[in-house]
Amino acid sequence: MSNEAIAQLFLELADLTDYVGDSPFKSRAYRQAARVLETLQTPIETLAEGGADALETIPGIGEAIAEKILAYLHTGVIPKREQLLQQVPHGILEVMAVPGIGAKTARQLHEQLGVSDLQSLRKALLSGVADAVLGAKKRERLLRLVELKHKAQRRTPLGFALPRGRELLQAIQQLEGVGNALLGGSVRRMQEDVGDLDYLVATAQPERVLEAFLQLPQIAEVYSQGANRAQVFLSDGLQVDLKTVPSQSWGAGMLYITGSKAHSIRLRQRAIEQGLKLNEYGVWRGTDCLASETEDAMYTALGLPWIPPPLREDSGELEAAEQGRLPELVRLEQVRGDLQSHSTWSDGFNTLEELAQTAVVLGYEYLAITDHAHMLGDQSDPMTAFEQRTRAIEQLNEQLGGRPYLINAIEVNILADGTLFAPEKLLRGAQLVLAGVHDHHGLPAEQMTQRLIRALEHPAVDILAHPTGRRYGKRPPNDADWEQIFTRARVLGKAVEINGYPTRMDPPTPIARLLVESGAWIALGTDAHAARDLQAMELAVGLAQRAWATPERILNTRSRDALLQWLRDRRNAS
Ligand SMILES: [Zn+2]
Structure with a gap:
């Protein structure tokens, strides 16, 4: 309490x-x-x-x-x-x-x-x-x-809340009297959707900082205000909570503002078991404050290593921390390319050149161009269009000297019975094939399971894209036996995607966790339909972290050569 x-x-x-x-x-x-x-x-x-x-x-x-x-x-x-x-x-x-x-x-x-x-x-x-x-x-x-x-009361997809949250964080950092400032809460834990934005500010002058904060142009309405906290709304309805702590309590405040509630409750119980008390100002023995300045020190005082925010859900992270088996989570800078993007050859807004330019800015070695097979060219003759696109990609690769290297890939629809909607010749001609469900959502679980397994079993398929098909505000995740599907993917040596497109974030955390536990290969993809969408890799990585993913089984932490080798080996095995 x-x-x-x-x-x-x-x-x-x-x-x-x-x-x-x-x-x-x-x-x-x-x-x-x-x-x-x-x-x-x-x-x-x-x-x-x-x-x-x-x-x-x-x-x-x-x-x-x-x-x-x-x-x-x-x-x-x-x-x-x-x-x-x-x-x-x-x-x-x-x-x-x-x-x-x-x-x-x-x-x-x-x-x-x-x-x-x-x-x-x-x-x-x-x-x-x-x-x-x-x-x-x-x-x-x-x-x-x-x-x-x-x-x-509605939740906002992380991909929309994060840029808004960062913009406001910058404004908060510039207020007079602000030492450190942090965007905590579910955003820091990279939860797929967030209820509000939670800020922590270190300051010796809480009244002054709060007063300046409430004057920021981003703030539409003030809902409540206390001696060291305020609750406000932004013009688009996002709720914002801001809390101040003295700078010596920075780490304690970070832990408090980041949550989750379930994680915090477990930490408090742990403190009590050790004869300590935990609050937003520190870890205490009696009236002695044992730790408060950094999160690291807070966890240390509780006998634990620092726990990365995406794991703080009371879903086994405390036990893992205690036993020294916290995962070395995958990091954004380890990702060497994006494995799903769409160009003007199908329904994307940007050309191959424009996508390649952004990939360079992101420091990528490669980018998979995964235009929808059934949307290629004028759609009456996808094979001819595919061959034209293949030449365009080859030319661009030559021009750019392979920096980044564009992978001649394709995304194909999985029909209701699990067969693929594309000519076999096209599937064999692509360097990389993603298969995904785009219609007939909401089939009974058993049928959906068989559908996805059948698609995975097609020898040309490398990656199962956006496995559950969920879309924010549109449809819930499809029902299926995910353990069975992921196990099948592992046995077949195929990959399942963790999709970071802001309205997808697919599969949701609990299912993504099953994916990681299955040991199947994982592909991180943004499903970019415009060059700027490639930025969403951060969201895919966040979701992978929440699923406890380490870099080893993630395809796109591999170098270009290692990835191409993986594709060749996989095809030879099929
Ligand atoms: Zn798709």
């Missing part, structure tokens, strides 16, 4: 007190206590070991508050808060959390319009009936806030 979390409970207690119309002195005392707790660095559990007397030595904490803190630490609830919750509409705390809605307004909204939570508040605002209570002008402002909050 962080001090910040207890502070939050006291803020809620204050709102509840106001709502039921209890003494305003009480709610003021609760808010005061929240402010004190929020900025307190020593774990409250530690201070509470000295009992109520010790707590009462903290300025702003009186007898009644100390009692509530102790009750909370012993039972996990503040009885007074529970009791008040029984007397109010179930979602009134989220209604009162909307800036501009105080106790009086919340009560009116409930009594006159039946508003009891954010959902019913949104309805009342949208329909205009809230005007009677709020007036049209206030309604407009509240509607904007509630709509932003509503939108923020």
